[in-house]
Amino acid sequence: GAGVSQSPRYKVAKRGQDVALRCDPISGHVSLFWYQQALGQGPEFLTYFQNEAQLDKSGLPSDRFFAERPEGSVSTLKIQRTQQEDSAVYLCASSFPGTLNTGELFFGEGSRLTVL
Amino acid sequence: SQQGEEDPQALSIQEGENATMNCSYKTSINNLQWYRQNSGRGLVHLILIRSNEREKHSGRLRVTLDTSKKSSSLLITASRAADTASYFCATEGTNFGNEKLTFGTGTRLTIIP
Secondary structure, eight states, X not given: XXXXXXXXXXXXXXXXXXXXXXXXXXXXXXXXXXXXXXXXXXXXXXXXXXXXXXXEOTTOOSTTEEEEOTTXXXXXXXXXXXXXXXXXXXXXXXXOOOSTTOOOOEEOOOEEEEEO | OOSBEEEOSEEEEETTSOEEEXXXXXXXXXXXXXXXXXXXXXXXXXXXXXXXXXXXXXXTEEEEEETTTTEEEEEXXXXXXXXXXXXXXXXXXXXXXXXXXXXXXOEEEEEEO
């Protein structure tokens, strides 16, 4: 597709449920990022892939959060045993890295997760 | 954690006026970028300024960067109602091979028609 696609756009989960959020990056984009955005705040980095390799997962808040990109294209962010504090918008972004200083990210519309 | 702090947190101006928002950051950077986010939408890239640049223009946007003060400003001239959005600065650090961006807290801009 023309842009980064995320699904579902909205997800309501009961506390303790597992959720999976999908990101379809722009075709050919090597780098993929997941961010978490709480209401009224800026996006907070979660994790970063280059192709299928997860190069940085320092932002994942707990071991309940897991991300994968097995074939270097589509990525899934999984949250196990959801808690109310996991309620946020989860943003996916992709880029095609070239030389340094060309790091524009292309964002999807986000997946809004509400944990009851 | 957020790298940048933006100032002001919220700004309301009349259509046609200029809007200025500021960003401060904490660590060395390769580049600094500004993004816009309309309510309920994803972020859209506006402009990128490299660490060795001091000023950059794109249409009605003007960005400055002062690495000695670790600060940047975004000026939007001749504002329009469609400029109403939240604006975020984002920095790319100097760790080779890690392109992650660290975002600021954002400025919520409202243009009054």
